[in-house]
Amino acid sequence: MKHLIVGSGITGTLLAWKFYQNNIPFEIWSDFQSPSASQIAAGLINPITGQRLAKILNYENILHDALLIYQDIEKFFNIPLIFQHKIYRFIENENLKFHFHQKINNPNFQSYLNFIENISFPNLFTSGEYLLIQPVYRIHLSLLLTFIHEHFKKLGLFFYKNFDDSNVYKNFTKIFLCRGYKESDSNLFPDLKWENALGEIIIFFSKDLQLYDIYQNQKMTIIPLGNDYYWLGATYLRDMKIHNYQPSEELENFLFQNLKVSYTIVNKQIGIRPILKERKPIFLQSSIEPQIFLINGMGSKGTLWVPHFIENEVLKNL
Ligand SMILES: Cc1cc2nc3c(=O)[nH]c(=O)nc-3n(C[C@H](O)[C@H](O)[C@H](O)COP(=O)(O)OP(=O)(O)OC[C@H]3O[C@@H](n4cnc5c(N)ncnc54)[C@H](O)[C@@H]3O)c2cc1C
Numbered sequence: 001m002k003h004l005i006v007g008s009g010i011t012g013t014l015l016a017w018k019f020y021q022n023n024i025p026f027e028i029w030s031d032f033q034s035p036s037a038s039q040i041a042a043g044l045i046n047p048i049t050g051q052r053l054a055k056i057l058n059y060e061n062i063l064h065d066a067l068l069i070y071q072d073i074e075k076f077f078n079i080p081l082i083f084q085h086k087i088y089r090f091i092e093n094e095n096l097k098f099h100f101h102q103k104i105n106n107p108n109f110q111s112y113l114n115f116i117e118n119i120s121f122p123n124l125f126t127s128g129e130y131l132l133i134q135p136v137y138r139i140h141l142s143l144l145l146t147f148i149h150e151h152f153k154k155l156g157l158f159f160y161k162n163f164d165d166s167n168v169y170k171n172f173t174k175i176f177l178c179r180g181y182k183e184s185d186s187n188l189f190p191d192l193k194w195e196n197a198l199g200e201i202i203i204f205f206s207k208d209l210q211l212y213d214i215y216q217n218q219k220m221t222i223i224p225l226g227n228d229y230y231w232l233g234a235t236y237l238r239d240m241k242i243h244n245y246q247p248s249e250e251l252e253n254f255l256f257q258n259l260k261v262s263y264t265i266v267n268k269q270i271g272i273r274p275i276l277k278e279r280k281p282i283f284l285q286s287s288i289e290p291q292i293f294l295i296n297g298m299g300s301k302g303t304l305w306v307p308h309f310i311e312n313e314v315l316k317n318l
Helices: 008-020 061-075 094-103 141-154 180-185 250-258 300-315
Strands: 001-006 026-030 082-090 113-120 127-139 159-160 172-177 199-206 215-216 221-226 229-233 263-271 282-285 292-296
Touching: 001 008, 008 026, 008 061, 008 141, 008 282, 008 292, 061 082, 061 127, 061 141, 061 300, 094 113, 094 127, 127 263, 141 159, 159 229, 180 263, 180 292, 199 250, 229 250, 282 300
Parallel strands: 001 026, 001 172, 026 159, 082 215, 172 292
Antiparallel strands: 082 127, 113 127, 199 229, 199 263, 215 221, 221 229, 282 292
């Protein structure tokens, strides 16, 4: 008998990858009707985030596990997946500066943070003081997902199928639900409290922007993707679901107000971050149906969290 993995975002896909490597029999299903957050995420791994410049606990160990698996997949398919960057974070207010001064003498932060007094990006309107955050990594998630899915399709392990909560699936030993935000529509784990947040992103093209590092302000990030394409994101729209989605103009306004050069918007996409009230990933067995397990709650940091979490919480407790 084999296991069933439901969902082919970064969580389901990396779980399937680890099963594949460990010769654990499985099938992976994806409905592809619900937008997968992983398909539009920037794939950024940033040690220091937020207005308070918070650093993730145990960051170095978690990063180590993440880079190991992404390097392994890079090698297996011979494709470039990991990109190392710097973030120039614009200092918009005294509050951010205050937090920088609080952190800068702390050895946990020192190697990642620097202050840059005067820098100007010639094609952006924002010049002044910046924080330099490095190293940060970007994982090319959509490429990674496509290669692994195609590989599993050829091996007869990947199927476009919808998992229906009301069906009984007797052909599988265990079922691992990795359904991202869609889990919040289900009653299999009734005690969970969800605080999902919808996010919009824009891919744009600009021959003249010539930005080679990541630019960030309090709300937005511009990431160079290569060949004059850029990722801009993301909005953070609480309490908005797909059915009541009202497009915001935040991203378009940001481009209009911050870029001095011409640009073309290629597309605008949405995704929903699967966020639990506890703000951390979880691995749970259903009390209603013991065959069913849940892996979820990756929030805004799935690229960093998933490899470590699968290795340390899921595989060790199978
Ligand atoms: C705009 C935006 C930007 C982000 N940027 C970053 C970033 O830079 N760095 C970072 O680390 N994280 C980022 N995130 C967060 C990251 O995307 C998530 O943490 C991560 O993608 C969650 O992955 P997941 O596999 O759990 O869920 P998802 O990627 O949403 O995947 C869920 C999967 O379940 C499938 N599914 C759902 N229901 C069913 C069903 N009934 N049957 C079969 N299949 C089903 C869906 O089709 C999908 O394949 C961002 C998120 C958003 C929205």
